[in-house]
Amino acid sequence: MHTHQGISVVPTNRIAWIPAGVAHHHRAHSVTDMRILFLPHSCDRLMPERPIVLLVNDLARELLLTLTGPCGYDAPEPKDRGRPARLRRVLIDELRDAREQPLHIPEPVDDRLRAIARRLRHNPADNTPLPGLGRAVGAGSRRTLSRLLRHELGMTFYQWRTHMRVYHSLVLLADGHDIAYVAHACDWSNPSGFIAAFTGLVGTTPGRYRNQ
Template sequence: MPHGYSLDPHTHTAGQLVYAAAGTLATTTERGTWVAPANRVTWTPPGFTHSHRFYGRTDARLLTVPVELCGELLGHPSVFAVSPLLREAVLTLTAGRPETRPGAHRRLLAVVVDELSETPEQSLHLPVAADDRLRTVTDLLHADPARPATLAELGRAAGAGERTLSRLFHSEFGMSFHRWRTILRIHHALAHLTDGMSVTDTAMVCGWSNPSSFIDAFNDVVGQTPGSYQADLRNSPAAI
């Protein structure tokens, strides 16, 4: 998939795993947006309307999970870390190779489900606000993630006080305003890094005052430094 390629909203009768063997994938549902860099895989259960957007030159692997196996996985869209075993199993199942032994693909798919059942959820998830005041604030930040405004300043545009908005972030999203904005900025940073932007320029464009604070935040959320993430993208066999 080329950078910026998108798939319009759609549904599946079965479950679906999407893994970006190279590049970065964003999946959006009515519950918000999940982002999966190359060390994560997205899971969408049957019946959820969802769309995809791809960042960088993406090698997207789509794997259908039959309905009878979906009950062993989460009942809502999510993102999971990709272990070496899970990665190789997904790549094998999506390589288009013919089945040499009857039932081999089904057995390998069962390994994938077992791995996901044992893997903790690691969502880079931005939920959608239900409260109009909170949605006004999040819409402002979606439009300009680097906007340096404080919660009190954003509250004036939303007609709500800082304490009210802070409470709404915790009650609706289960996270602080600072954490939500950090994840929003990481979403945008992943897209820029995947498209080849330097770490320093990405930090500035996404609202960090210096590269060091960006590197710390990225490492905390993604689990690796932005430089390491870009190195993995360059060295991925799927990207060559």
């Protein structure tokens, strides 16, 4: 999910909330069953004013599937006309209690950081240190770049690059690649290091994620 804030990854166990009026676009990888539910404008006050990604429980998942299934879109019988609204209220209650768990790659504003971001997106396995990346794109010193990263993104360079690599690994896993291949393609020296980083950000192991 792309917004002005950057890229948010929405795996199978998450729900993305996007308030009304927020420009965005999304992209799905591999075979995907994606459900989109439009909520009444009156619900905005009950949810955050910014896009977020939430870890959902089984009840919220089933409510979303019901509301976006045939029974949610077809005209209900007269005796059931209030049912969708009741289900939406329960869903919102569940989302308000859900834990925010984003895998977010913030979009930098500074042109120097944007140039580095483009290079890392093109080749996530690039292991060039920050000073070398700075020289390659005509940026400033390591200290300057580190300060920009903390100020704009609230991350260290290591954290930022790890987020970008895990994002790329999700795409590769969706395309059916095995864990050893994905770890190597994202420049982890061994699969165990990749599994640890992936689990810390996504909340499940790569193997479980691929099988969901």
